[in-house]
Amino acid sequence: MCRVLFLFLQCSINFMFYKGHNIVKNQNTDLVLLTPLQMQIVDKAAAKTIPVKQLMENAGWAVTQEILKRYKPCSVLILCGPGNNGGDGYVVARLLAKAGWPVCVGAIGKPKAGSDAEYAARQWCGKTVENLEAYVEKASLVVDAIFGAGLTSNLDCRIADLLRKAKRVIAVDIPSGIDGETGQIKGYAPYAELTVSFFRAKPGHYLLPGREHMGVLVIKDISILTNTIFTIDIKYWLNEPGLWEIPRAEIEDYKYRRGAVSIIGGSQMTGAARLSAHAALNMGAGLVHILPLGNNEIYSNFSACLIVDNDPLEDVIQDKRRKVWVCGPGLSIKEVRRTLPILIAAGKKVIADAGVFQTDQIDMLKGTSIITPHMGEFKRVFGEIIEDKVSAARQAAVKTGAVVVLKGADTLIVAPDGRVAINQHASARLATAGSGDTLTGIIATLLASGMPEWESACAAVWMHGEAGYLCDHSWPNAEMLANNLGKARDNAKIIKKIDN
């Protein structure tokens, strides 16, 4: 009990330290991700001030610098496609050869006559080889400049077979075969050990399975002006601090202003609601209530900091100060049906999780604020994914009117207006029972503190990931337990990292 109180006080103190306002900084352009189509628009806009030949030279130079930084001179085969990605490849070939490296080029397709890529190809005076299979096997490094943003269909089998033979691959812009918007593999894609892209990353760099193919991802400035972004309707961001800002404790705060979190406690599976409550307490929520649907004793004995409701839900919801409710962790479908409609009808901000995803009744979720399914739960409710998971999550957000947190190693946070944040800040050790309940408690606390829905969900997913990393650090050899996620949360450290 003392420890919990200590943690509670520690959290409060941490919150007291950091003043400021809840300003959403979606305009942080560093975190913007551009779809291949948007990148084309940016390229066109940039070409008005800098010739494409120069952009290509900058791109090739950027890739060359990253190679020189990381590798000792060795035999390199540069595979150049017919488009501008290939054009970048010819520049890399010329610059690496100039640096004294043994380089040869393998041309896959011919650049269009008069194109910028053709110009770059003509500048290449070194060796161009024909028997690509043999050269790919021999080369110490293969630079994949076959297709970048312009890949339109599945990779040709011959190209796939060639890339399969490469020992070590460096990708220009993105490994050939990965869809820059969805991260899906079109036929085949190599596993690069280094990927150098330009100006801004694309969603496909961070979405799985594409992310696994990037190796080290480096985004280089090639002199495209930042303001070219402002003409575009941005829909994708990388989920990192700067996309959102968490509200800090103000001198005039009191517990309800800090935010009250209320949780429906199941009668049978009581651990889930307790984990959500534990996370909310450790996050520094102003108040945390559990409304038990039975088994009151187990909740009452849980923590001195937790308030257990004795009155029925119909009475408790009259309290206007208790705006944010968690419904789902540890609940049976019967318990969900008994409580969720009441909360929605009362106009509460509901975070719906776990137990609410036991049926395919989408209508039941309409009116909730945030839903947090993992992929299995998502499919149960919304059906199989036909196109890609971002499109599916967007449709689900529109259908329900809720922010969709599609959990996984690349958690998506999708708003009904189409905004998508992609989270890569998470340790695989988060994959443990109860970890999702912990996330729900964190989201609830941020929502209750006044952050908007999408921003609360984004910040919570990132902080949950950070807690996972802290667990990795604190208990590197131990099994990960969800309640350790609460214990490992060191708000001071996390907030310091957010501020940096």
Ligand SMILES: NC(=O)C1=CN([C@@H]2O[C@H](COP(=O)(O)OP(=O)(O)OC[C@H]3O[C@@H](n4cnc5c(N)ncnc54)[C@H](O)[C@@H]3O)[C@@H](O)[C@H]2O)[C@@H](O)CC1
């Ligand atoms: N446009 C610009 O200003 C800049 C573009 N850059 C580079 O340009 C790349 C994009 O260039 P592009 O738009 O020319 O696209 P790509 O170079 O990726 O490829 C487009 C070409 O490949 C063909 N193609 C597409 N899919 C194919 C498939 N499955 N099988 C066979 N052929 C296929 C297309 O018909 C087209 O000829 C970026 O990835 C980046 O590397 C950089 O040079 C920086 C500046």
Ligand SMILES: Nc1ncnc2c1ncn2[C@@H]1O[C@H](COP(=O)(O)OP(=O)(O)O)[C@@H](O)[C@H]1O
């Ligand atoms: N491989 C992984 N890498 C990073 N995070 C993961 C991975 N697998 C699961 N997670 C995260 O762990 C949490 C698991 O949630 P969930 O499956 O709902 O667990 P539970 O229902 O047991 O609480 C989610 O936040 C998810 O994003």
Ligand SMILES: [K+]
């Ligand atoms: K490529």
